[in-house]
Amino acid sequence: MEEQIRKVAVVxxxxxxxxxxxxxxxxxxxxxxxxxxxxxxxxxRLGGKIQTLQRDGFVIERGxxxxxxxxxxxxxxxxxxxxxxxxxxxxxxxWFVVAEDQLQPIPTGTVxxxxxxFGPFLVSDLFSWSGKVRAAGDLVLPKTSTxxxxxxxxxxxRRFGKELVENLLEPLLSGVNGGDIDRMSLEAAFPQFxxxxxxxxxxxxxxxxxxxxxxxxxxxxxxxGIFQTFEGGMETLVKTLEKKLNGCTVLKGVKVxxxxxxxxxxxxxxxxxxxxxxxxxLFALPHSMLQPLFEPYxxxxxxxxxxxxxxxxxxxxxxxxxxxxxxxYRFCSGPQQRFCDYGMQLGSSEMAIQNRAKG
Ligand SMILES: Cc1cc2nc3c(=O)[nH]c(=O)nc-3n(C[C@H](O)[C@H](O)[C@H](O)COP(=O)(O)OP(=O)(O)OC[C@H]3O[C@@H](n4cnc5c(N)ncnc54)[C@H](O)[C@@H]3O)c2cc1C
Numbered sequence: 036m037e038e039q040i041r042k043v044a045v046v047x048x049x050x051x052x053x054x055x056x057x058x059x060x061x062x063x064x065x066x067x068x069x070x071x072x073x074x075x076x077x078x079x080r081l082g083g084k085i086q087t088l089q090r091d092g093f094v095i096e097r098g099x100x101x102x103x104x105x106x107x108x109x110x111x112x113x114x115x116x117x118x119x120x121x122x123x124x125x126x127x128x129x130w131f132v133v134a135e136d137q138l139q140p141i142p143t144g145t146v147x148x149x150x151x152x153f154g155p156f157l158v159s160d161l162f163s164w165s166g167k168v169r170a171a172g173d174l175v176l177p178k179t180s181t182x183x184x185x186x187x188x189x190x191x192x193r194r195f196g197k198e199l200v201e202n203l204l205e206p207l208l209s210g211v212n213g214g215d216i217d218r219m220s221l222e223a224a225f226p227q228f229x230x231x232x233x234x235x236x237x238x239x240x241x242x243x244x245x246x247x248x249x250x251x252x253x254x255x256x257x258x259x260g261i262f263q264t265f266e267g268g269m270e271t272l273v274k275t276l277e278k279k280l281n282g283c284t285v286l287k288g289v290k291v292x293x294x295x296x297x298x299x300x301x302x303x304x305x306x307x308x309x310x311x312x313x314x315x316x317l318f319a320l321p322h323s324m325l326q327p328l329f330e331p332y333x334x335x336x337x338x339x340x341x342x343x344x345x346x347x348x349x350x351x352x353x354x355x356x357x358x359x360x361x362x363x364y365r366f367c368s369g370p371q372q373r374f375c376d377y378g379m380q381l382g383s384s385e386m387a388i389q390n391r392a393k394g
């Protein structure tokens with residue numbers, strides 16, 4: 036009897052959908068599973084938010100420009116795809132924060148906004164003495180109950196007080212995440228904070244013991260920074276994955292507009308007036324794009340309540356000679372400085388410079 040081929044549809048060709056399709060294809064090939072995968076992407080290109088422009092000799096990122104090197108997942112993926120040798124690390128640079136209209140250096144030993152070295156924290160001009168004393172309260176305050184989630188803002192204000200949050204944690208964390216700390220879930224966005232508090236009671240003590248603290252550019256004296264990208268930019272990852280999806284059907288410029296169930300199978304209605312039948316469907320879409328597909332069935336209503344924030348990237352290029360001290364720096368600013376609603380990050384493109392040199 037002929038073996039029945041199971042059809043799997045992956046909806047969304049951003050990095051999530053691409054990696055899901057890749058690993059599914061790999062498993063099917065290794066184990067000889069009779070699976071056929073169709074990746075469906077609404078845009079005419081794959082990659083979603085990852086989009087690199089190569090223009091006038093510059094590598095310009097329209098979306099993410101890097102990933103954190105201590106998070107193993109991208110490194111593992113690069114190894115899996117055999118592009119490990121195309122990884123580029125950032126150079127170690129100085130971090131500043133804007134406080135009272137001045138660029139202030141972030142104290143050495145700061146890990147995700149949490150001071151873990153007492154000397155640099157005590158001499159920092161970022162905080163008043165009363166602010167420092169209040170922040171040290173973290174060392175003695177009891178841990179919170181794990182029963183209910185709380186906002187990141189509430190959690191860090193309780194541990195460190197208003198001043199440390201406004202001058203350091205909020206600019207760093209809202210800048211990186213592009214969101215309001217009082218609307219970000221601690222469990223979803225910063226589970227490592229909740230874990231550090233539960234294990235060590237004090238966040239300062241807990242963060243000092245994390246892998247991040249040991250590898251962080253602001254903590255160690257290593258020459259490499261904590262960010263990485265690829266030669267040719269982040270889209271190198273997308274292009275490599277696309278090439279490797281040789282056992283899948285990839286549909287570009289095709290949008291899934293509806294889903295229904297028929298005889299135990301999912302039927303995906305497409306915008307080209309056709310449809311696809313699948314035994315399994317994997318959605319790799321942002322929540323705001325997933326929810327409308329299930330609206331007719333009254334499902335996933337909760338996703339509507341998760342707010343979206345907007346984010347803009349601006350790339351500027353200057354002659355190297357016009358930039359002081361090699362220009363290796365990053366700075367961030369929080370909502371208190373009124374540049375924008377949540378936060379802002381500005382960094383010198385040390386990786387773009389390396390990319391140019393290699394390109
Ligand atoms: C400006 C910016 C900067 C960022 N910087 C960083 C950074 O420096 N480091 C970092 O780690 N992260 C960063 N991020 C976050 C990171 O880019 C995203 O988390 C990640 O790319 C999301 O990938 P995804 O595949 O889950 O979703 P997406 O990239 O959004 O992909 C979803 C795909 O689904 C497609 N789609 C939508 N609806 C349908 C449909 N109905 N049918 C078919 N296809 C559909 C879309 O066209 C899209 O291609 C940044 C994000 C932005 C916007």
